[in-house]
Structure formats: structure tokens, C-alpha cells
Amino acid sequence: MEASSKKPVRLRMAPSPTGYLHIGTARTTLFNWLYARHIGGVFVLRMEDTDKERSKPEYEIQLIEGLHWLGLEWDEGPDIDESGKLVSKGEYGPYRQSERTDIYKKYLEKLLSEGKAYYCYCTAEELEAQRQSMEADGVSPKYSGKCRSLTSPPSDRKSSVIRFKVAEEKVSFKDLIRGTVEFDAALMGDIVIAKDLDTPLYNFAVVVDDYEMRISHVVRGEDHIANTPKQILIQKALDFETPVYAHVPLILNSDRSKLSKRKNKASLLEYRDDGYLPEAMCNFMALLGWHPSADDREILSLEEISKEFTIERVQKAGAIFDKNKLDWINSQYIKKLSEVDLAEKLTPLLETKRGVVDKKILNKLIALERDRIKTLSEFVDATALFFELPDYGGKILTWRKSNPQEAREVLMEAIELMKGADEEFFEDKEALSNLIAPLLTKHEKGSVFWPIRVALSGSETSPDPLDIACVVGRRETVKRLEIALGKIGSAI
RNA sequence: GGCGCCGUCGUCUAGUCUGGUCCAGGACGCUUGGUUUUCAUCCAAGAAAUCACGGGUUCGAAUCCCGUCGGCGCUACCA
Numbered sequence: 001m002e003a004s005s006k007k008p009v010r011l012r013m014a015p016s017p018t019g020y021l022h023i024g025t026a027r028t029t030l031f032n033w034l035y036a037r038h039i040g041g042v043f044v045l046r047m048e049d050t051d052k053e054r055s056k057p058e059y060e061i062q063l064i065e066g067l068h069w070l071g072l073e074w075d076e077g078p079d080i081d082e083s084g085k086l087v088s089k090g091e092y093g094p095y096r097q098s099e100r101t102d103i104y105k106k107y108l109e110k111l112l113s114e115g116k117a118y119y120c121y122c123t124a125e126e127l128e129a130q131r132q133s134m135e136a137d138g139v140s141p142k143y144s145g146k147c148r149s150l151t152s153p154p155s156d157r158k159s160s161v162i163r164f165k166v167a168e169e170k171v172s173f174k175d176l177i178r179g180t181v182e183f184d185a186a187l188m189g190d191i192v193i194a195k196d197l198d199t200p201l202y203n204f205a206v207v208v209d210d211y212e213m214r215i216s217h218v219v220r221g222e223d224h225i226a227n228t229p230k231q232i233l234i235q236k237a238l239d240f241e242t243p244v245y246a247h248v249p250l251i252l253n254s255d256r257s258k259l260s261k262r263k264n265k266a267s268l269l270e271y272r273d274d275g276y277l278p279e280a281m282c283n284f285m286a287l288l289g290w291h292p293s294a295d296d297r298e299i300l301s302l303e304e305i306s307k308e309f310t311i312e313r314v315q316k317a318g319a320i321f322d323k324n325k326l327d328w329i330n331s332q333y334i335k336k337l338s339e340v341d342l343a344e345k346l347t348p349l350l351e352t353k354r355g356v357v358d359k360k361i362l363n364k365l366i367a368l369e370r371d372r373i374k375t376l377s378e379f380v381d382a383t384a385l386f387f388e389l390p391d392y393g394g395k396i397l398t399w400r401k402s403n404p405q406e407a408r409e410v411l412m413e414a415i416e417l418m419k420g421a422d423e424e425f426f427e428d429k430e431a432l433s434n435l436i437a438p439l440l441t442k443h444e445k446g447s448v449f450w451p452i453r454v455a456l457s458g459s460e461t462s463p464d465p466l467d468i469a470c471v472v473g474r475r476e477t478v479k480r481l482e483i484a485l486g487k488i489g490s491a492i
Numbered sequence: 493g494g495c496g497c498c499g500u501c502g503u504c505u506a507g508u509c510u511g512g513u514c515c516a517g518g519a520c521g522c523u524u525g526g527u528u529u530u531c532a533u534c535c536a537a538g539a540a541a542u543c544a545c546g547g548g549u550u551c552g553a554a555u556c557c558c559g560u561c562g563g564c565g566c567u568a569c570c571a
Contacts, residue, residue, distance in 0.1 A: 016571050051570055124569075140494035141567080161569050178497070187495065192569050202571050226496065226566040249498085256563060284504095287519090291505055296518045298504090315505080318564070322503050325520045335533090371533040399529070449529035461531035 009041030011217050013074070014206065016048045017059035020267040021066040023321065024221060024251045024259055027285040031248050031314065032219045033072040034286065037306035044213055045077030047096040050205050055098070060086070066268045070278045071302060076213075092213040097205050104200040107208050107238060108162060108193070116237045117164045117193065120147040121157040142189025162194040164204070164234060171229035176246035176311045183229040191230055203230050211240040219246045219311065222318070223258070246311045249289050250318040259321055271326075275349075275376030277337075280330040287329075288319040299332050327374040334370060342366055346379050353380050354387055361386075364471050368463050386471050389480055390458035394487030399450035404488055406443065407451040411485045413439055414452055418478050426474045429466045436466075455484030 013029045015021075036043035045067070049055035064080050076090025088095055111117035120143075131141040148165065166189060172182035193204035200208070206227075210218065225247045235242050253263040260266060265274075271281060282302055292300070292308050334342070343366055350357055350365075365383050373379050384390070398407045417435055418425075425431045439448045453465035456477060462468070469477040 014571090018571075048571065054570070120569090127569090135493070138493065159569095181496075183496070188567095195569055199569090201569070206571090221565095222497070223565055224571090227571090247497085250565075252564080254503085258565075287504065289504090293506085296506075298519055317498050319505090320503060322520070325504065328520055331533095369532095372531080401529095444529090446529045451529090453529060457530095459531090463531085465529080 007216055008214070009036070009039050009217060010044060010213070010215050011036045011041055011219060012044040012046055012210070012213060012215050014046045014048045014209070014220075015063055016051065016054075017056060017063055018049075018051060018054040019059060021063050021269060022259075023266050023268055023271075023285070025063075026066065026070060026268045026281070027251055027288060028219065028221050028248055029067060029072055030070070030282060030285050031290075031311070033074075034302075034306050034309040035217070035219055035246075035311050038309045041217070042075045043073075044090065044092070044215070045074040045079075045095065046209060046213070047078055047098075048202065048205070049096060049098045050200060050202060052098070052199075057086070060096075062269065066272075069272055070268075070282055072282075095213075097200075097209065100205075100209065101198050101200075103212060104194070104205060104208055105197045108197050108200065108204070111164065111193075111237060112162070114237075115165075117162050118148060118150065118190075119153065119160045120163045120190075120192070121150070121154055121160045122146060123157075123159075140187055142187065143191075145190055148190065160196070161192045162196070163190040164193045164237070166190050166230075166233055171232050173228060173232060173242065173245055175225075176244060177249075177314055178247060178316060181225065181228070183226070185229060185233060188230065193234065203227055204234060207231050207234045207238065207240065210243055211235070211238070215243050217244045217246065219248060222247045222250050246314075249315055251285075251288055252318045252320045254320055256318070256320065258318075264321055273377075275378065276326070276330050277333045277376070280326070280333040283333070284326045284329045287325075288321070289315040299329065299336075331374045334373060334376070337370075339363065339366065342370060345376055349376060349380055350383065361471055364467075368467055368471075372463075385457050385459065385462065386468065389456075389483065392454070392458040392487075394484075394489075396460050397451045397454050397484055397488050399446045401444065402447040402450070406447050408485065408488045410439060410443055410448050410451050411455060411481055411488060413442075414448075415478055415481045415485065418474060418481070421474065423474050426470055426477065429470055432466050432469055451484065451488075452481070455481050 011032045013025075013032045015025050015029075033043055035041070047055075047060055047063075049060070060078065061080065064078065067074070068080075076092060077095040078086060078088050081087045094100055108117070112119075127143070130144060134141040143163070147163070153160065166185050168186035170182055171185050172180055175181050191203065192201060194200045209215075228245060228247075232242055251259040253259055255263070257263070265271065268281070272278070279301065283298075283300055283305075286300070286305050286309075287298060290305075290309065290313060292305075293313060294308065337345075343362060346366060347357070347362060350362065365379075365386060369379055369382050373382055395404075397411075398404050414436060417438070421435055425435045436448070436452075449465055453462060453468070454460065456465050456468040456472070457463070472480070
């Protein structure tokens with residue numbers, strides 16, 4: 001039942017453009033991509049937009065944008081060109097279900113003519129009533145098969161759907177992650193596969209597309225596991241080969257329910273906007289359900305992961321989305337980034353808030369903050385004090401082992417030293433350190449650095465005062481020290 | 493309710509197929525200590541899992557078998 005190893009391996013991701021790009025969709029795409037990469041297969045992207053009401057082009061664009069951002073390229077499928085227009089690549093297209101109506105129609109007619117599917121004229125109300133009464137009787141609800149052997153449509157009914165005749169048999173399949181999974185089709189009842197010849201439904205369209213696009217392996221979320229026997233039955237009826245399946249576990253909220261936007265940020269692009277790196281997202285998502293066998297390394301590039309990735313190693317149980325771990329992984333990637341790359345990412349963020357910033361200053365800020373931030377967007381807030389002194393209370397100017405009088409002395413002496421100093425002292429930290437060295441002969445180190453640092457940052461926690469001074473320059477440094485002097489004066 | 497899937501530290505996981513090397517290893521988080529003028533980084537140490545529970549097989553079980561419980565998913569003319 002498995003595809004022969006001779007056949008080319010073709011995987012696909014088939015999202016519905018009915019909303020933002022969900023983290024779960026992104027992770028399933030990642031696993032497909034990783035698997036395709038690992039065995040040198042083809043990765044196809046297909047838009048499942050049969051739901052005409054909910055599918056929107058803008059969601060499709062978002063989907064494509066998000067996948068590009070992650071760096072998960074596909075060999076075939078819809079895409080966006082340089083001018084932002086939707087295009088398509090690959091020879092098994094179209095890759096948008098809404099453009100494949102004729103293909104579905106052909107197979108629908110085949111099923112109908114062979115008596116494997118039939119028109120059903122039951123109304124929604126009738127169906128609902130049946131379902132309710134079956135549930136009341138404690139039986140699992142399924143379609144009664146009322147229209148199954150109708151020879152002509154009832155005269156009083158105009159609307160109909162197309163149902164597939166589900167055989168009463170056991171359907172089992174081998175799942176690469178879960179082993180053999182078995183369902184009893186007798187419990188399913190005849191399923192609706194299309195609203196009419198031009199409007200196929202999910203379970204039918206998937207089967208046709210996977211066949212037409214020569215898909216050999218279906219890697220999808222665990223929530224599709226119950227759809228699999230239905231699809232296998234349709235494949236059999238159409239004489240299609242069954243692909244190999246692998247149902248990957250779900251990503252969960254902290255209460256172990258399926259990851260949802262009610263309880264979490266579930267949109268991939270939101271993480272991008274919050275300053276997470278795509279490499280970090282991929283690394284994190286891969287570790288949600290997969291782990292290398294060789295050792296305990298956790299910071300791994302897509303390249304490294306794809307080299308080792310096998311679908312058999314993915315976890316069976318769902319994984320809770322742990323933002324702490326994501327933050328840590330992201331900070332690791334920020335540390336790894338080169339100065340140039342980091343500057344390239346941070347500059348636009350900072351400049352939208354502060355306007356154009358001097359390159360030299362920017363580089364200093366980056367050097368100071370790179371080990372302090374977990375996300376790119378934290379950079380803007382973290383560097384605010386360099387641009388504007390926050391307001392603060394004068395009593396925090398005193399070091400815990402010192403007293404306000406000493407703090408005041410230090411501040412005055414520092415102002416004295418700096419006021420007359422050349423601007424060049426504020427160009428490099430060592431020079432500045434030498435400049436204030438005399439203070440250290442009279443005071444303890446903490447008595448000197450603490451008040452100056454608080455004066456320059458307006459905060460009890462901040463980077464080194466000399467670093468701040470080297471960014472803001474002499475004039476601003478002296479100004480901030482004088483402000484502090486005023487505050488401590490009134491505090492004494 | 494029915495059907496299906498799953499169940500190792502708070503979380504992600506290693507180990508389960510091929511029982512002993514696991515009185516269960518790593519990472520995140522947490523706690524404590526070191527470094528520092530403070531925070532972050534960094535370094536070190538520590539707490540944290542009766543391997544869901546109960547039986548069985550065995551000289552020996554996280555690993556094999558049976559049962560129980562729990563969680564989740566699906567149960568559409570959505571995907």
C-alpha cells in the first residue's frame with residue numbers, strides 16, 4: 001500500500017486562505033518542507049479555496065508572504081512575483097482549487113455515472129431532525145441513505161447535493177508517525193462530496209488534487225486523521241493509488257487545547273511584527289515535536305535540521321507552545337547575527353520611531369543592547385533613554401552602600417571634570433574612564449558609578465554609564481548630571 | 493454520547509522498536525551563588541518526573557502484555 005520507492009516523492013501543503021497564517025499551518029508546512037528537502041522530493045503548495053464565502057485573495061497573499069518570510073520555498077504552486085502580482089509555477093496546475101472546477105466535475109460525473117455517488121435531496125431541516133433523534137437514541141449520527149436508490153428527483157425538491165456511497169467496511173492505513181490506524185466506515189454514512197457539479201467539497205477535492213498532482217506523501221495536521229478513511233474510500237472508487245500518510249501532532253495552548261487566537265498569539269506574521277527572527281521561528285517550531293537523534297543541540301539551522309529530519313522521529317503527542325523557549329531561542333539568534341545584519345534589521349525599526357539616526361550612534365546602541373534584548377522590537381524601548389531622559393525620583397541616585405551627600409559630591413566632581421573636558425573624551429570609553437579616574441581615588445567604585453549611571457539613564461537598571469555617555473556626548477552628559485544634582489539637592 | 497489519537501520533570505524532549513549501561517539524560521523556565529556600579533549577558537550549583545494509574549510476564553520493565561483513568565481531536569451542504 002505504500003508508494004513504491006521508485007516513484008518520485010512529492011509532498012504538498014494545502015492551506016485554506018480563510019484567515020491569517022496560523023502557527024500550526026506554518027509548522028505543518030515546515031515539516032513538509034523539511035521532509036521534502038531531506039529526501040530530495042518536490043514540495044508543492046496548493047490553495048484550498050473551495051469555500052467561496054470564506055476564502056479571500058488577501059489571505060492567500062498573507063500565506064505566501066509568511067512562507068517566504070520563513071524561508072520555506074516551494075517548487076510548484078501559486079506565488080507572488082516582483083511586482084506583487086499573483087502568479088503560478090509548476091506543470092500540474094492550476095494550484096488553486098477554485099480554478100480546477102472542470103477537473104472535479106469530470107470525476108464527479110464519473111462517480112455519478114458508475115453509481116458510486118448520487119444526488120441527495122434531503123433538506124437541512126430533515127437532516128438535522130434525523131441527527132437529533134439518532135443522538136437521542138444514543139446512536140452515533142449518520143446519514144440514513146434515504147436518497148441512495150432514488151431513480152428520479154422528487155418533484156417537489158429543486159435543491160440537491162452529491163453524496164458518495166460509503167461502503168460498510170473497515171478502512172485502515174499506515175501512518176508514518178502513528179503506525180496502523182483503523183476506522184469503521186459503517187459508522188460514517190454516505191458523505192457529501194459536492195454541493196453540485198461545479199462546487200466540490202474538501203474531502204473530494206483533496207483526493208482528486210493529490211492524485212492529479214502526483215502527490216506521494218501527505219503530511220498534515222492530526223486534526224485531519226478522521227478525514228483520511230473517507231478520502232481513501234473515494235480514492236478506491238476512483239481507482240487512485242493511496243498516498244503515504246503522516247499526521248503530525250497539534251500545537252497546543254497551555255491548557256492542552258488546540259492552539260487558538262483566543263488563548264495565544266496564533267498568527268505567524270504577528271511574531272514577525274513582534275521582532276522574532278524567521279530562523280528562530282523555524283528552529284522553535286521544529287523542536288515542537290521533533291528532536292535530533294545524534295545529540296542535544298537545540299540551536300539548529302534549517303539546513304542542519306533538514307539533513308537529519310525524518311518523519312518517523314516526530315512526536316505523537318501534541319506540544320504546548322512555550323513562549324519562554326521561543327524567546328530564548330530568538331535571543332540566541334540575535335546574538336549570532338553579524339553587526340551588519342543586525343543593523344540592517346534594527347535601523348528601520350528605530351528610525352520609524354526616532355527619525356534618521358547617526359550610523360555611528362546606531363552601531364554603539366546595537367553593541368550595547370544585543371545581549372539585552374530577546375526580540376528586535378524590544379530594541380526601540382530599550383534605547384529610549386539614549387534619546388530622552390526618563391523622569392525619575394531623586395532618591396534612587398544614592399547607591400545602597402553610600403549616602404546622598406556622597407552622591408552629591410560625586411555628581412559635582414564629575415560635572416567639574418567633564419565640563420572642561422574635550423569632546424574627544426566622549427568618543428571612546430577608555431578615555432572617558434581615564435577622565436573620571438580621579439573620582440575613584442576618593443570614593444568607592446559603586447559610589448561613583450551608581451549615581452552617574454542613574455543620572456544618565458534615569459533608571460536603577462541600565463547599561464554602563466560610560467557607555468551611555470559615549471553615545472549621548474559631552475553636552476547631554478553634563479546636562480543630565482546637572483539635572484541629577486538638582487534632584488539630589490532637593491532630596492537631601 | 494460515538495469514533496479516533498495520545499499520556500517521561502511546570503514546558504519542549506532523550507531513552508521505548510532491539511528489557512539490564514536510566515534509583516531516568518539535556519534544554520527552557522525557576523531558585524541560589526559567582527562576575528558587575530545596576531540590569532542583562534556569561535559562569536557554577538540546585539530543586540523539579542513513584543516514566544498517568546493498576547495488574548501481569550521476567551532474575552530484571554519507562555521499555556513487552558492486559559485493563560483502567562485522564563487529556564485532546566473529529567463528529568458540517570468548513571477546511
